[in-house]
Amino acid sequence: MALLSKKDANLIKDPLADNNPITIQVLGICSALAITAELKASVVMAISVLFVLGVGNVVISLLRNIIPAKIRIIVQLVVVAALVIIVDQVLKAFAYDLSKTLSVFIGLIITNCIIMGRFEAFALGNGPWKSFLDGIGNALGYGVILVIVGFFRELLGSGTLFGMKVLGDPIAKTGLYSIGYENNGFMIIPPAALIVVGIIIWVQRSRNRALIEEA
């Protein structure tokens, strides 16, 4: 990429693979389990976090030299919370339908440990541009996993993708269902997400053995 130096590009690329916030750092698992029963919810959540983490990282980075170390966690919380509330209010006023879809995610964003983690680990020690890239990178890394998990859970659990019946109609017995295929109800409950995430971690580590921690 000519736009970014190699170092900057790595800020985006690393969290997508070898330093993924979910599969390697095991952060943000809670929301990954809660909202991935549908692909649409996964995508919406990924975009919301992308926005909050990108902007939040820049704000924290700009303030990094004047934030008192003793209360830095509280300052970080205030920044996330204020950002999220403003976004929520603006959406309610100008894009009411969208805000209804997002409502449940707003609270989840504030508590997402990836956000606090990146503020603490990166934005407090780096300039705004680097922090912005780091925020975008981590949010994308988080989003990718969310979308993968959402894809498999919705496809196997409900036989749909984005609400569209891709495998046929389970009640009228068309498509795959006509030859005896059944939806797996287990996939739509949260433990299934844990298993899918586990499989992703397994695949990733067997492809890149350097990621396996020493016992």
Next chain:
Amino acid sequence: MAINTEKNSYTVVFAVLMVVVVGSLLAFVASGLKPMITENQRFEKQQNILYAMGVNDNEGDSDVSFVPTTEVEEAFSKYITQQLVVNGTEASEKDNAYLIEVQKELVKVKNGEEGELPLLVGEKDGEKYYIIPMYGKGLWDAIWGYISVDNNMVVKGVFFDHAGETPGLGANINQRFFMDDFKGESIMDGNTYEGIAVAKGNNDPLNNDKDDNQVDALAGATITGNGVTAMIKESLKLYKPYLQTLRTN
């Protein structure tokens, strides 16, 4: 920069400034946007009420689309013929009864205090719809909705919504495959008031049996389903004396 960020006095000043700045920013944003938000919520109520009486823009068999915001005011005054407040077996007209906050009134009436229970009468293709607002709790947060019945307490349509049920599970109470199941069910079992239960294992996933006071539950959303059952039962119970007077058979 030569500020000593370790000093206690600096920490306190920073905290105070931060609270003042963020607080006023949020207050400014909230009060500036409030009129637009209230208006949006009013339109949403109208859309939901109309949806419960079958006035909507649905296409296909899984789409939930309301009357567009720009036309909802007009449609609302066209279809809703009477706005009532119910008290025991009596009902009196009240302007904008649909804006009454049902949540508070239900609690008041349950506690034996004076309260205003709104009931809307709609008319479509010569048929009458009695639309009753409902309010209850799901797994995580509030759930609410509107149910429309005819003179004989057969459900003509419902609309449910929720503040924060689990996406993909409880959140599906606002989807067609759940809401449409209620149509044709009766809230009476013979002459006794029964409500409609969201039941697991009622062996009727297609909901062909319309006399069992049951609809098929959502998999993985037991608590939300029980919440819907309780909401219907508890909300309609308060309207029972008035609804009895409407029955023609």
